[in-house]
Amino acid sequence: MCAKATIESGKQPRSLSNVRFTLERATAHYQRQIQGKNRTPTTVLLLTGSPMQKREAKLVIDQQRNSDMDVEGGDFFIEIGALTQAMDDVGKQSFRELDDAFRGTQDINDVTEMEDDKLLRMGPSAELLFKMLNAHNPTVDKMNLKKAGHMYGRTELLGPGQTKLEMPSFEDAARALGQWIEKEEVEGNGALNNGAGGPEGQAQYKQVQVQAVVVDREPFGNKRAAAV
Numbered sequence: 001m002c003a004k005a006t007i008e009s010g011k012q013p014r015s016l017s018n019v020r021f022t023l024e025r026a027t028a029h030y031q032r033q034i035q036g037k038n039r040t041p042t043t044v045l046l047l048t049g050s051p052m053q054k055r056e057a058k059l060v061i062d063q064q065r066n067s068d069m070d071v072e073g074g075d076f077f078i079e080i081g082a083l084t085q086a087m088d089d090v091g092k093q094s095f096r097e098l099d100d101a102f103r104g105t106q107d108i109n110d111v112t113e114m115e116d117d118k119l120l121r122m123g124p125s126a127e128l129l130f131k132m133l134n135a136h137n138p139t140v141d142k143m144n145l146k147k148a149g150h151m152y153g154r155t156e157l158l159g160p161g162q163t164k165l166e167m168p169s170f171e172d173a174a175r176a177l178g179q180w181i182e183k184e185e186v187e188g189n190g191a192l193n194n195g196a197g198g199p200e201g202q203a204q205y206k207q208v209q210v211q212a213v214v215v216d217r218e219p220f221g222n223k224r225a226a227a228v
Contacts, residue, residue: 019048020056023078023098024063027108030076031067042076043136049083049116051091052098061101064108077136078109085116110135114151122152 026044033039052060082095092113099111112132127143127150134140145151157165174180 019046019050019052020060022046023060026078027060027064027067039075043133044078045081045132046078047081047083049086051087052094054090054094054097057094057098060098064102076108079132079135080109080111081132082111082113083116083119084113107138107141110141113146118152121156121158122154123157125150125152125154128152 023044023046026042030039030042033042080095080098082092084092084095095111095113098109101109110132112128112135114128125145127145127148131140131143131145168176171180
């Protein structure tokens with residue numbers, strides 16, 4: 001598998017990271033939806049610490065421009081959370097050029113630059129999550145959280161002497177936000193709203209199980225993440 005991956009990588013001499021590949025693939029996928037007249041509202045959320053070279057950013061922009069995509073209403077959007085603390089100026093500038101490449105209904109890219117250590121220590125703020133999940137809205141896209149000091153949480157996630165942080169499960173988060181619906185309630189509403197509750201009208205229920213993630217800060221500032 002490693003040998004095959006090396007061979008395939010050699011066929012793409014202009015691609016120095018998988019960020020460009022991910023962005024081009026997402027754009028091409030949505031373009032195929034448009035051509036097939038089967039458009040589905042799509043938001044691509046990419047969290048990366050990998051820089052892009054200027055020529056890679058240019059190739060992504062050229063592909064998006066040639067796709068002639070008009071996405072009025074936010075049907076398609078790419079939100080990039082860039083961990084730029086260790087990036088050089090070229091890498092940061094490449095993401096900024098991608099962010100500023102288009103205007104109006106053709107603006108499908110938004111880049112939010114974040115500092116790795118602060119994000120790990122403080123966590124994302126509610127404003128940051130709101131911006132990243134709703135940047136297809138022009139008003140939200142213009143929010144400057146870094147200038148306002150609203151990028152990260154107000155307190156550190158770990159107290160003195162603590163080394164592990166367990167994130168809430170999907171169900172815990174949904175319950176805290178008042179969005180969790182019990183299986184029995186969903187099925188009951190489906191039968192009530194659809195008479196006898198035939199196959200076409202049955203309410204579908206799928207519980208999403210998300211592993212808790214433990215972030216472990218080891219001595220000397222080394223960080224690692226593991227699923228439990």
